[in-house]
Amino acid sequence: MKDKLTELISYNRNIKKPMIIFTVTVVIICTLIIRSFYVPAYAIKINGQNIGVVADPSVFEEAVDSAETKVFEILGKDYNLESSTDISMTLAVKEQLVSSNEIKDSLIEQVNEIKKSYILKVDGIIIGASEDKSSLQSMLDKIISQYTNENTTYYQFEQDVSITYDYTAENTQSDPAVIYKTLTDNKEEAVLYTVVKGDTYSEIASNNGMRLSELMELNPQASIDRLMIGDVLNIKTAVPFLSVKTVENITYTEEIESPIEYVDDVSLYVGNSKTISEGTNGTSRINADITYLNGKEIERKIIKSSVIVEPTKTVVAKGITPRPKTASFGEYIWPVSGKVTSGVGSRYIFGSKNYHGGLDIAAPYGTNVKASDGGRVAFAGWSDSYGNLVIITHDNGTQTYYAHNSSLLVSKGEKVYRGQAIAKVGSTGQSTGNHSHFEIRVDGSIRNPYDYLYASR
Ligand SMILES: [Zn+2]
Known part of the structure; x- marks a missing residue:
């Protein structure tokens, strides 16, 4: 009997122990499960509207800082974005947590003077904005198309031109006609001009759309009636706001000049010469990459050159007899200098x-x-x-x-x-x-x- 009772008691004990272990385990597992789904977090409201949940207040602070910086960049004035916000503790599912950037965008969107649109920039300067990216792109295409043809192998703006989707001031220029005019207007730029044979001061001025007095003003060092070949002058010239560099691959024919062979001739004085037989020019076919800036050639790189017609040589007799002092040159000097x-x-x-x-x-x-x-x-x-x-x-x-x-x-x-x-x-x-x-x-x-x-x- 006693043995049976003891058996029963120990049986009961054996049942209770696993029950406790089981309950503790369930609690631990549940806690772990909850902990793995839910985390303590901070809910952000802007003007009473739920914006998102962040893991740490510092994420929110960072978002406010960068949003305020961005707004200042766009509008040029300080905005207090934090005053309209509200932050409270909560539990959140990890997947609900939002990044600092998402909060930042929500904050910026509260500012009425800012909109999001396609922004056209030239060298970092905003030229205009549009809801429609293609309207901006087609302006750029139109400018490029003035300088391209079926031979064009490369084209690029000289300036850094970009279209980005971003926040910009509400009053950013958005009239397509005004934007296009800005892009295509000429601006005056100072450039250097090297005098070539036959140039006159007034021609250089008129060729560059300047008055003679303007040209003189820009070149106080130059003497108007002593223009020399190779002199470098300051001129103003019209340069398009957007410059386009293009490369064309062109094949063309070119004359090869008849090479000259000189033969000594005692019947002529030194310095005098006489053609004995006239050669003929040849022809070559050239393939070249020609680089243009706004349609003006700036570089020519010959890719391939082949002779189609060989030139024949010209033979010229060259005088070797010393010239007597009194021999004629056939060219005349002024007998006296004067008016x-x-x-x-x-x-x-x-x-x-x-x-x-x-x-x-x-x-x-x-x-x-x-x-x-x-x-x-x-x-x-x-x-x-x-x-x-x-x-x-x-x-x-x-x-x-x-x-x-x-x-x-x-x-x-x-x-x-x-x-x-x-x-x-x-x-x-x-x-x-x-x-x-x-x-x-x-x-x-x-x-x-x-x-x-x-x-x-
Ligand atoms: Zn006379």
């Missing part, structure tokens, strides 16, 4: 109309009159209205006349070199003052000396 008081043509003088066959160059009495080119003196003496006259015949038969001299320094038959003093300035013959009357005659007929003289005096 031209009368040119070739009809004029009234001494009470009647007559034809003036040369240049009258004013110079003081006694100034040296120089031979315009080398040659032989054909006449030196008195000749009626010419007064004291020298005539020089040059190697090619051309003659030069020097009249009204006060005295003569050469005589007939003498060989003279270019620049040699042949007479002194005076006013002899039909003359109204000291000057040198200078003529050029080719095959006996009067020519305009301006067509033969070196430009410099």
